[in-house]
Amino acid sequence: MKLSKVTNILLAFAILISSQLACQTLIAPTPSALPPKVTEAAPTSADTPAAPTDDEIKAGIQRSLDLYAEAYTNNKPDVLDQVIDSENKPFYRIVRNRFDEFQKSYLAGQIEFEYVVVDITKREYGFVIAHIEGGNGLNAADWPFRQLGGNWVLSEPTVKQAGEPVRTETDHFIFTTYPWADNVNQKIMDMMETARSDVEKILGKAPEEKANVKIMPIYGLSPFNPMNAIALYMSEQGPIKNIIEVYTPFSYVYGTYDPAFGWDGELQTTLTHEYTHMVHARVFDKAGRLSSWMSEGLAEYVSSSNNDKIYYACNAMRSGTFIPILDETGAVFKQDLMHLTMLTENVGLAYNYSQSLVKFTVDNYGGLDGFWKLAGSLDKTSDFRKAVQDAFGIPYDEYNEKWLKWLKAQC
Ligand SMILES: [Zn+2]
Numbered sequence: 001m002k003l004s005k006v007t008n009i010l011l012a013f014a015i016l017i018s019s020q021l022a023c024q025t026l027i028a029p030t031p032s033a034l035p036p037k038v039t040e041a042a043p044t045s046a047d048t049p050a051a052p053t054d055d056e057i058k059a060g061i062q063r064s065l066d067l068y069a070e071a072y073t074n075n076k077p078d079v080l081d082q083v084i085d086s087e088n089k090p091f092y093r094i095v096r097n098r099f100d101e102f103q104k105s106y107l108a109g110q111i112e113f114e115y116v117v118v119d120i121t122k123r124e125y126g127f128v129i130a131h132i133e134g135g136n137g138l139n140a141a142d143w144p145f146r147q148l149g150g151n152w153v154l155s156e157p158t159v160k161q162a163g164e165p166v167r168t169e170t171d172h173f174i175f176t177t178y179p180w181a182d183n184v185n186q187k188i189m190d191m192m193e194t195a196r197s198d199v200e201k202i203l204g205k206a207p208e209e210k211a212n213v214k215i216m217p218i219y220g221l222s223p224f225n226p227m228n229a230i231a232l233y234m235s236e237q238g239p240i241k242n243i244i245e246v247y248t249p250f251s252y253v254y255g256t257y258d259p260a261f262g263w264d265g266e267l268q269t270t271l272t273h274e275y276t277h278m279v280h281a282r283v284f285d286k287a288g289r290l291s292s293w294m295s296e297g298l299a300e301y302v303s304s305s306n307n308d309k310i311y312y313a314c315n316a317m318r319s320g321t322f323i324p325i326l327d328e329t330g331a332v333f334k335q336d337l338m339h340l341t342m343l344t345e346n347v348g349l350a351y352n353y354s355q356s357l358v359k360f361t362v363d364n365y366g367g368l369d370g371f372w373k374l375a376g377s378l379d380k381t382s383d384f385r386k387a388v389q390d391a392f393g394i395p396y397d398e399y400n401e402k403w404l405k406w407l408k409a410q411c
Helices: 005-019 054-074 077-081 089-104 185-203 262-282 292-303 310-318 337-342 347-364 367-381 384-392 396-408
Strands: 115-122 128-134 139-148 151-154 166-169 173-177 211-216 229-237 240-247
Touching: 054 077, 054 089, 054 115, 054 128, 054 139, 054 151, 077 089, 173 185, 185 211, 185 262, 185 292, 229 262, 240 262, 262 292, 292 337, 292 347, 292 367, 310 347, 310 396, 337 347, 347 367, 347 396, 367 384, 384 396
Parallel strands: 173 211, 211 240
Antiparallel strands: 115 128, 128 139, 139 151, 166 173, 229 240
C-alpha cells in the first residue's frame, strides 16, 4: 500500500521550506476528454443568473482553500466541514479521515498551510479542477471543486458520473478504467508497464501472471478502502488475484505532489511500489511475511531509486520521533516497524524508517541476497532476534545499533 502524501509530502513540505529550494516547472492540467451524454447547461434567459466568470470561480475556490488551510494549521474540523462536499458521503469521510490522521501526527501544529489557486479547468457536471500550489511552490495539487450552497466545496464525481468501467487486456495486465479519467488512463497504463520492467530490473524477476489494475478516479468506487492510501495491492480478493488499485491524478484522493517530480513522476514511483508487492508475493513467496517493514520497506526501496525519503527518517529520529524495529516495552499493541500496519500514529514516517532499514541491510549485509536471507530466516524462526543471528551471525542488538548509527548519518 502506498500512503497518501497527507503525511508524507507534508513532511517533505515542512523540511524543504527551510532548505529554500527553487520552485520547479509545474505540470499543467491537460484538457479532459468528455464522457458521453454530457449536456452543456447554457441558460440565456434574462432572469437566470449569469454563469460565474473564471475569475469569480478562482476567487471562490481560493476562499475555500484559505479555510481549508486554516483548518489544517489550527486543527479546526468545523472549519474544514464548510469546504467539503457533505452530499457525497464516502468523499466526506475520506477528507475528514485524512485531516484527523494528520492532526494526530507529530507534524500537527508545526506547519502553516497555504494554498494558492494557479488556474482552473472546467469539467462536466459542474466540476472545476483547480491547479493549486502550496509551500512557496514546493507542493502542488489538482483538486475538483463544485458549487454547493453558494460555496465552492472540495468534491469528486459520483460513481455514476465516473462512467461505466472499460476493460483493456495487455500482455501483463488487465486494466479497468473509467471515462472520467480518460485524460490520464492511457498514460497510467503505459506507466504500469514501465513499473513492471523497473521492478524486474532490480529484483531480477517478474511474474508471468497478469495483474488486475483498477485505475480509479474517485474514492467512492471502493468506499471501504483504507483512507490513507493512494494505491494498494491485494494478493487476492475472492476469486480474483493480484489486484492493484490506484487513484488517478486530478482527484483529491491522489493528494498532493512535489512539482519538481510532477504528478506523473510521483505516480510512477507509486505504481512501482505496488508492483513490487506483487513480485514479492508471486516470485518471492512473500518472504518475511511476519514483518510489515520488510514488505513496505522493500516496495519503497525498489520504487525510489535515490532513496531520498530516508532523510526524513533521519531527521525525525534526530528530533525525537523514533519508531523501533522491535517494541520491547511489553505493550499489547506493539508500536514498532514489525507491526507497521498497526501503528496508531506516524505510519507515513514508519515507511521511511522501513525503507532505511532495507537499504541499510542491502548495503551492509550482502545486497538483496542478504535481505532475502534475513526474510527467509524470519519465516523459519518466527522471531526477529533469532532471524538476525541466524542470517548474519550477529546479535540483534548489534544489528540494531549499527542501523541507528548509519541512519543518524543520513541527514
Ligand atoms: Zn505498500
